[in-house]
Amino acid sequence: MTELQEVTVDQYRHLVSERALSGETMLLNMGPQHPSTHGVLRLLLELDGEIVINCIPDVGYLHTGIEKNMEAKTYQKAEVMTDRLDYMNTMGNNLAYVMAVEKLVDLDVPERALVLRVILTELQRIASHLVWLGTSGLDLAAMSMFLYCFREREQILDIFELVSGQRMMTTYFRPGGLWRDVPVEFEAAVRDFIKIFPKRVDEYESLLTKNPLFLDRMLGIGKLDAATALSHSVTGPMLRASGVNWDLRKARPYMGYEQYDFNVPTHTEGDTYARYLVRIQEMRESLKIVVQALNKLPFGPVRSDNRKFVPPPRSEIGVSMEALIHHFKLWTEGFPAPQASIYSAVESPRGELGVFLEGDGGPKPYRVHMRTPSFDNLSVLPKIVKGHLVADLVAILSSTDIVLGDIDR
Amino acid sequence: MDAKLEPIVKALQAEFGGEIEEFRGEAHCFVQPEQIVAALTLLRDRHQFELLSAQTAVDYWPQMSPRFHVIYQLTSLAQNLSVQLRVPLNGDNPTVPTATGVYDSANWRERELLDMFGIQCEGHPDPRRILNPDDSEGHPLRKDYPLGYEEPQFTFNFEEIDLRKPYAKE
Numbered sequence: 001m002t003e004l005q006e007v008t009v010d011q012y013r014h015l016v017s018e019r020a021l022s023g024e025t026m027l028l029n030m031g032p033q034h035p036s037t038h039g040v041l042r043l044l045l046e047l048d049g050e051i052v053i054n055c056i057p058d059v060g061y062l063h064t065g066i067e068k069n070m071e072a073k074t075y076q077k078a079e080v081m082t083d084r085l086d087y088m089n090t091m092g093n094n095l096a097y098v099m100a101v102e103k104l105v106d107l108d109v110p111e112r113a114l115v116l117r118v119i120l121t122e123l124q125r126i127a128s129h130l131v132w133l134g135t136s137g138l139d140l141a142a143m144s145m146f147l148y149c150f151r152e153r154e155q156i157l158d159i160f161e162l163v164s165g166q167r168m169m170t171t172y173f174r175p176g177g178l179w180r181d182v183p184v185e186f187e188a189a190v191r192d193f194i195k196i197f198p199k200r201v202d203e204y205e206s207l208l209t210k211n212p213l214f215l216d217r218m219l220g221i222g223k224l225d226a227a228t229a230l231s232h233s234v235t236g237p238m239l240r241a242s243g244v245n246w247d248l249r250k251a252r253p254y255m256g257y258e259q260y261d262f263n264v265p266t267h268t269e270g271d272t273y274a275r276y277l278v279r280i281q282e283m284r285e286s287l288k289i290v291v292q293a294l295n296k297l298p299f300g301p302v303r304s305d306n307r308k309f310v311p312p313p314r315s316e317i318g319v320s321m322e323a324l325i326h327h328f329k330l331w332t333e334g335f336p337a338p339q340a341s342i343y344s345a346v347e348s349p350r351g352e353l354g355v356f357l358e359g360d361g362g363p364k365p366y367r368v369h370m371r372t373p374s375f376d377n378l379s380v381l382p383k384i385v386k387g388h389l390v391a392d393l394v395a396i397l398s399s400t401d402i403v404l405g406d407i408d409r
Numbered sequence: 410m411d412a413k414l415e416p417i418v419k420a421l422q423a424e425f426g427g428e429i430e431e432f433r434g435e436a437h438c439f440v441q442p443e444q445i446v447a448a449l450t451l452l453r454d455r456h457q458f459e460l461l462s463a464q465t466a467v468d469y470w471p472q473m474s475p476r477f478h479v480i481y482q483l484t485s486l487a488q489n490l491s492v493q494l495r496v497p498l499n500g501d502n503p504t505v506p507t508a509t510g511v512y513d514s515a516n517w518r519e520r521e522l523l524d525m526f527g528i529q530c531e532g533h534p535d536p537r538r539i540l541n542p543d544d545s546e547g548h549p550l551r552k553d554y555p556l557g558y559e560e561p562q563f564t565f566n567f568e569e570i571d572l573r574k575p576y577a578k579e
Contacts, residue, residue: 011537011543014534014535015535059539059540060538060539060540060541060542063540063541065549067550068549068550068554068556069556072556103433104433106433228513230459230460230486231459231512231513231514232513232514233460233461233462233512233514235460244486246486251486251489252489340432340433341432341437341467342432342433342435343435343462343463343482343491343493345462352462352484354462354463354482356463356465356480356482358467366467367467367468369463369465369480371462371463371465371482375517376514376517379513379514379516379517380513408540409540
C-alpha cells in the first residue's frame with residue numbers, strides 16, 4: 001500500500017472563495033469514478049450546503065499522448081490514433097484527419113467516396129447523439145431512454161461493422177477515399193434504419209419532450225449566453241442552443257454538403273432544455289441527409305487513382321511493375337507531404353473538430369494538433385453551474401455532451 | 410487568399426509588420442510576442458474574429474531561435490473567415506503574454522501550452538498543468554522529449570525485466 005497523501009487547498013487558493021479556506025464551505029470531489037461524469041472527469045466542487053459555488057474541472061486521466069504518437073507514425077498509420085480520440089465519433093474523426101491530409105498533399109476524392117463519407121458520418125452523428133440522449137436520460141433516472149437509444153445505436157454500429165469490420169474503431173476513411181467499397185447489403189441495411197428511425201425519435205420525444213418531470217429538471221438551468229459561449233470557443237449544438245447559427249457544414253461546406261437540403265436547428269434560450277431540443281432536431285436533420293445521399297449514391301471508384309498517395313488494388317500488383325513499386329513504397333516508407341501547415345475543420349456531433357497538420361517534407365507529420373470540441377465545451381462548465389444544485393450539475397454536465405477521450409487526447 | 414481576408418491581413422501587416430505566408434488559401438501572419446495581445450484585440454474588435462478556434466505550438470528543435478511557433482487560429486463567424494497568427498519564440502526562455510484577457514478559451518489552452526511545451530504565459534490567472542499530473546517532469550510534446558516504449562517480456566526473461574520495470578508494486 002502506498003501511503004495516503006495529505007492534500008491541501010493551497011493549490012486551489014486562487015480558484016475557491018475565501019469561505020472555503022476558513023472551512024465555512026465544503027470542498028467535495030465528484031469523480032473521477034462518478035457514473036454521471038461520463039468518463040474519468042474529476043470535478044472539485046465548492047459547496048455551500050447543496051449549492052455549487054465553484055467548480056474546478058480536473059482533466060487528464062485519459063491522456064494517452066495521441067498527438068505525440070502521431071508524430072512517430074506515417075500519415076496512413078497515424079489515422080488509427082484518431083479513432084481513439086472521441087470514441088463516440090470515430091467516422092467523424094477519421095473524416096477530419098483524412099480531409100486534413102488530403103488538403104496538405106492536395107489529393108482529390110472520387111464522388112462515390114464523398115457521398116459514402118457523408119452517409120457514414122451522419123449515421124455516426126445520430127449514433128453519438130443517441131448515446132448522449134440515453135446517458136443523459138439515465139442521469140435523470142429515465143432508465144428506459146438508455147435501453148431504447150442503445151437499441152438504435154446498435155443498428156448503426158452493425159452498419160459500421162458491415163462496411164469496415166469494426167463497430168467502433170473503424171478507420172474506414174483513408175486519404176484519397178475509402179478503405180474499400182461498401183458491400184451489397186449496405187444499402188438495404190441503411191434503408192432499414194431510415195424506415196424505423198423517424199418513428200423511434202417520435203417515441204423518445206413522447207417520453208421526454210413534454211414530460212413534466214423532465215421539464216422541471218431541464219428548464220432554465222445551465223444558462224449560457226452567446227457572448228460567453230463565443231469567448232470560450234464553445235461550438236456545435238451548445239453554441240446553436242445559445243442562439244448562434246454556426247454550423248461548418250453550412251458555413252464552409254465540405255464533402256459536398258452544399259448539395260443536401262437540411263436545416264440547422266437553433267434555439268435562443270441557451271439552457272439545458274434548448275441543448276436537448278437542438279440535438280433531437282439534429283438527429284432528424286441528419287437522417288434527412290442520409291436519405292438524400294443514399295438516393296443519389298453514384299457508381300464508380302471509391303479511391304483516388306493517384307498512385308503516389310493511394311495504394312493500387314491488389315489485382316494490379318501481380319501484373320504491373322509500377323503497381324508493385326507503389327505498393328511497396330507506400331507501405332514501407334509512406335508518402336511525403338510538403339513542408340507546410342494547414343488547418344482544416346469539420347462539424348463533429350460536439351462542435352468544431354479541427355486538425356492542425358504540419359509536414360516537414362517527409363512521410364511523417366511533424367506536428368498534429370487535434371482541436372477537439374469537448375475541451376472548450378467543458379472549459380465553460382464552471383461558469384454555467386455556479387449557483388445551481390448538485391443535482392442540476394449532473395443535468396448540466398450531461399447536456400454539454402463531453403467525451404473525455406476527446407478532451408484528454 | 411479570400412478577397413475579404415486580404416484587406417484584413419494587409420491591415421495587420423501595416424500595424425505590426427511581420428511577414429505573411431500563404432498556403433492552400435490559408436493566411437499565416439507572423440506577429441512578435443510583445444504584440445500578440447494587441448493583434449488579437451484588433452482582430453476581435455475591429456474585424457469580428459469572435460472565435461479562437463485553436464491555440465497550440467510547434468517545436469522546431471534543435472533550431473533554437475526561434476525554437477517555438479505559438480499558433481492562434483482565429484475564426485470570424487460574421488464574415489466566415491479564418492486567419493492564423495504565428496508567434497515565434499526563442500528556446501531558452503519561451504514566454505508569451507497571455508491571451509486570456511481577449512479570449513476566455515485561452516485559459517485552458519495556455520495551460521496546455523505550459524504542460525506540453527513548457528511555454529510560460531505571462532499573466533495567466535491559473536498556471537497549472539492540465540493533462541499531465543502536477544508532479545510529472547518534462548514537457549512531452551517537445552521534440553527532445555523521447556517517445557518512450559515498454560520492454561517486451563518473454564518467458565525466458567520475464568523475471569529479469571520484471572525487476573527493473575517501473576510500475577507500481579505492492
